[in-house]
Amino acid sequence: MTIRRGEEWGETAPLGTDGVIVEHDHAARKVVEASRGLGERPPHLGFVGGDLWRALGAPTGGNERLRGPLAHTAPCDLGIVRLDGVERAFVAHCIIRHSWWWGRVIAVMNVEWCGAWRIAPKAHPNDGLLDIVDGSLSTGQRWLARRRLATGDHLPHPGIRSFRTNNYDIELSRPTSVWLDGERVGAAQYIEVALEADALTVVV
Secondary structure (H helix, E strand, O other): OOOOOOOOOOEEOOOOOOOEEEOOHHHHHHHHHHHHHOOOOOOOEEEOOOHHHHHOOOOOOHHHHHOOOOOEEEEEEEEEEEEOOEEEEEOOEEEEEOOOOOOOEEEEEOOOEEOOEEOOOOOOOOOOOEEEEEEOOOHHHHHHHHHHHOOOOOOOEOOEEEEEEOEEEEEEEEEEEEEEOOEEEEEEEEEEEEEEEEEEEEEO
C-alpha cells in the first residue's frame, strides 16, 4: 500500500534466507530485471549501500543488521522505463543526458538522492509517484544550480521544470544516453517511464 503522510512505513523484520543482499542500486536493478525476465516477483532485497538505502535512513551495521532484530522491512515502488520500446527497470533513478554541463538533463527520481546531489527533495520511494526534474540551463546557471544540489535548494528554478507523476513520455530530438541507478545502459530517443507501486520489498 502506498504510504500516506504521517503513517508508519514498514515493520521491524529481518531479511529472510531467500533474500538477496545488494551493495548498490544497480546491483538491485539487475536482480529485479532478472526476476521480471522470468515472470517472477523480485526477492526481498537487503540494502547496505546506494541511494535507495540512503532514502531508507542509511542505517549502519551491514549484513549483520539485515539478519538481526533491528532490520526494517518496507514496501517500495519500482520505476519502469521503455527505451525505444525495450523495457528496463530502476530502483532509485533514471537520468537522461548528454552531459551534466550542456544540453537537456532529465532526472526521473524514485528517491531524493543521486550520489551527493539531492535532486528531488520531495521524492519518497513508496509514495506512488516519480519526481521529474527536467531542464536545460546556461553554463553559468548550471554552476549556480550545482552549488545548491547538495541541499536541494536548486528548486524552484525558472529554467527547471519539476513535477510529480506516475507516468511520463519523453521524445528527444536524437538518441541520448540513459543511466539507470548510476549505470549507463545505452541511448534512446523515445522514452516512456512509469511506476509500479509496492513492486519491491526492501530491508535495511
